[in-house]
Amino acid sequence: MKIFNTLSNKKEEFKPQIAGKVNMYVCGPTVYNYIHIGNARSVIAFDTIRRYLEYRGYEVKYISNFTDVDDKMINQARKENVSVADLADRYIKAFVADTTALNIKPATFNPRATEEITDIISFIKVLIAKGYAYVVDNDVYFRAKKFTKYGCLSGQNIDELEEGASQHISVEEQKKKEDAIDFALWKGQKTLDEIAWNSPWGKGRPGWHIECSVMSTKYLGNTIDIHGGGQDLQFPHHENELAQSEAKTGQKFVNYWLHNGFVTVGEKQEKMSKSLNNFITVHDLLKKVDPQVLRFYMSSVQYRKPINYTEDGLKQAEAVLKRYKNILRNIKERLSEKNDVSDSDLAERLIDAKKKFIAAMDDDFNVQNALSVMHELTLHVNVHLNNDFIDHKNLHDFVQLMDEWLLIFGVKITTEMENDDTIQKLVDQRNLARQNKDWATSDQIRDELLAKGIILEDTPQGTRWHHVKA
Template sequence: MQTVYNTYTLEKERFTPIEEGKVRFYLCGPTVYNYIHIGNARSSAAFDTIRKYLEWRGYSVDFVSNFTDLGDKVIAQGEKEGLSEEEVADKYADAFLADVAALNIAPATTRPRATQYMEEMVAFVEKLMAQGQAYEVNGDVYFRTDQFKNYAVLSHQNMAELKKNAAGRLDNEDQEEKENDTDFALWKKEERPDVTSWPSPWGPGRPGWHLECSVMIDSLLGDTIDIHAGGIDLAFPHHTNELAQSESYHDERFVNYWLHNGFVNVNDEKMSKSLGNFVTIHDLLADDNIDPQGLRYFLSKTHYRRPVAYSRERLDQAQQEVDKIYRTMRALAKAAGPAGELDSTTGAQLQLLDERFMAAMDDDFNVENALTVVFEGLTLANRTLQEKKNQKTFALLREKLVTWLHIFGLDDFEEKRSLSKKAQAILEERAAARKEKDFEKSDELRDQLKEMGILVKDGRDGQSIEWM
C-alpha cells in the first residue's frame, strides 16, 4: 500500500489518485526576481524525486509549477538593474530553468506565468464577490475569512491567535480597510504610473499573491487535484489562503494531499543574507569542483519533510557516495552484454531488493531507506563483478540500478567535476618529477592531491585520477 503524509490531517494516508493511473500535481514555483537559493532548489529536487518515483510506479503525472513574474520584488530588482519588470522576469526565469536542468530536474509538464492569467483572475474574484465571500474597498478586494469555516485547518493554528498575529502585521491603512484582521487581498489597486497594472472592475491593479496559484491550478489541472506541494513555510498563509478561496469558489475539495518539504539550514544556521550564509545554486554550479549531479543527490538524499543541513563538508561527503556510484556503474557498463546465462541467485537477490526499494518509497517516499537498498544493490554488483559473472547478469544489475538512480536524478555516470588550476599544476609537477625519477617528490605531490580529494594512479599510459 502506498501512503503519503498529508499536512492537512497530519497523518499518513493511503494514496489514491482521483483518476486511476494519473496524478494531478502542482508545485509552487519561484518569484523570478533573482537566482534561486539552495532552499528553493531543495523543494524542486525533493518533488522531482517524488514525481519520478510516481512515474516509475506507472502513473502519468501532470506536473504543473508556476512562475510568479510580477510583484514588488520584481519591480525593486528592475529598478536596481535598470530593467523592466518583464525583462527581470525573463532573465531570472531563464536562469531558474538553466539551474534546475543542471540538477537533472525534469521540466514541468506546464510552467505557467501569473501574467498570462489576468482575465481568469479577475473573473475568479468577481465570482467570489458575487457569492458574498469577497468585498471591495477603494479599489482593493479582500477575501472574507470568516465566511470560510475551515480557514485555520491547514495551518493547524488557533483562529484567535491568527487574528492577533495578523493585526500585529497590518499597517494603519490595512486595519482601516479590512473587515477582519485575517482577511487577505485578492486584488490590490495600483496607482504608481511607472508600474505595470491590469484593468479590472475595481480599477487598475494587480492580483494578490495567493490568487495566482488558485487560478492557474483551476485553469490547468481542474477543480480538485491530487497533490499540492511546496515548502513548509507556505502552509500559512499562502496555501491556507489558496485553499480558502478555491474551495469557496468551487464549493468542493481543492486538494487531496498537501505535501510540504522542510527547510535548508546553512552551516547549522537558518539561511539569511544578513548572516552571510545565503547560498545560490547559480554560484554553486559556477564552481568547477562541484558536480551538479552530486549537488542534486545531496538535495535528494534526505526525506522531503526533514530539514537539510547544508555545508560544503556535507556536500563533499555526499559527493563521495556519488563517486562510488559512478565507479560501479562504469564498471557494470563495461562488463555488461548479451552473452551468458542469467545467474539465478543474483536475479533472486535483485528481486528482493526491488521489493524493498518499492516498500521504502511507498512509505511516504522514504528516500533514506530506499538509498540503503540502492547501496546494497551496488555492493551486490561489485561482488558480482569480482566473481566474474557473465555479461547478461551484469546487464540485469545495471538496468535495475539505472532505474533506481534515475529517481534521484542520477542518469550520467561520467565524472562531472573539473580540476582546479592548482590541482592541474600539481599533477603536471608530479608528472615532471616522475620523469626525473624523483619519486620522493612524486609521493609528496600525490599526498597533496589526496588531501584535495583526488586519488592518483600510475599506469603504462601515465597518471590517471579518481575523485575520492
C-alpha cells in the first residue's frame, strides 16, 4: 500500500509502527456552528480511509478531537448570550447527529480541549523549560525559529513567513513577540467574562495548535502513524503542531501526513467556507437529500482531489446507488430459482475484480479507479443474470463482495422486497393486458403505478417492481 505523504510530497510505502495496527489522528471541528459539507468532506474522506484500512485487516485506533474553546467559540457564545460550554454541547450533539446520518464510524475517542487543560499546561511547561517557549505578561509564545525544521511540512521559506506575518499582526502583538512568526501556546484572559483557567502564567486559555499536539500524543503516543485534516490546516495549524510536538518529545511526530482537498461551489469553483458565506450545512442538506446519497457522492472522489459540489453530481451518485440496488435485488430474486449452473468465467472475474479493487485502493486510496472496477464487474453480472441458468455460489460471492466494498464508502444497501397485494394485483392485470396486446391498458396501469411511486422492470424472468426512492 502506498500513501501520499504531504511531508515528503510523494507517495510512500505504508508501514505502521506496529504490524497490523494503525494509530490515526484527524483534526475535528470547532463546535460553534453546524458543520457544512466542506467540513463533512474531511470527516467522510478519513472515515473512508479508516474503513479501507480495516477492510485490509488493520486494527485502527482513531482519535478525532473537538475544539470547544477558541476565539470563534467565545465570540459566538457572546452573540447568543450563552456559555461557551453550552454552545459546545449543543453543536457536538448536532455533529454526532449529522455524522451518524452519514454513517461515519464513531471515533475510538473524541477528546475535548477543555477537558485536557492540565495536560496542556504540563506540555507548555516542558517547552518553556527547553527554551522553545517564553512568557510575556500572561501569554506564552513558541519560538518558531528555534525549531530548525519549521516550515518543512508546508514547504514555506521561513524568511518569507516572517515577512508575511509581520504585516498581519497588531503593533501590540509585535511588541510582545520576539519574532513575528512565533505563535501563541497560551492566551491570557483579556476580559472578566472570557472563559479562562488558572495557570502558572495567570488566568487564560490554550492556543488552538497546542490542543491537538496534546490530545494526539496523549492518546496515540509521541509518534503517530497517520495524521489527517483539510488542506487548509497544513499551514499554520499542522506546521505548528509538528514543531511544538517534536520540540517537546524529541521524536518524530507523524509518519504520514494526509490532507484532503476542498469542496468548491459555483462556476468559479470557490472553496466552500463560512467566511465566504457560500456554504451549505449538512444539517439543512439532510432535510432534502438521502444521507446515503450524500455520503456516496462525497466518498466517490479521491481524498486529495477537490469536489465541485453540484446538484447534478448528487443526482449521478443517486443513479449509481440505484443501479447497485437494482442488481442486488435482481440477484436476490433469481437466487430463489432452482436453476444452478457453474460459470468459471464469472468466478475468474470475481477474483480478478477483487485484485484490481485492492490495487486501486492501495494506490493512495484511489476510489475512482476502485469504483470503475465495481462498475465493470456489475455490467458482467447483469449479463449473467439474463441467462436461463445462473451460478448461485458466485452470485452469493458477488453480493458479499459488493456489501463489503460499498461499506468502505459508508453505504449499506438493503434489498428487502416489497410485498403489497394491491400493487401486485395491478402488476398482474398489466401482465394480462400485455399478453392480450392491450397496450393502452398496459400503459395506463404503468402510469398509475408510477404516480404511486412504483417503477416496473420487465425482465426475461417476469415483471419486477420497486419504489422510486428505494
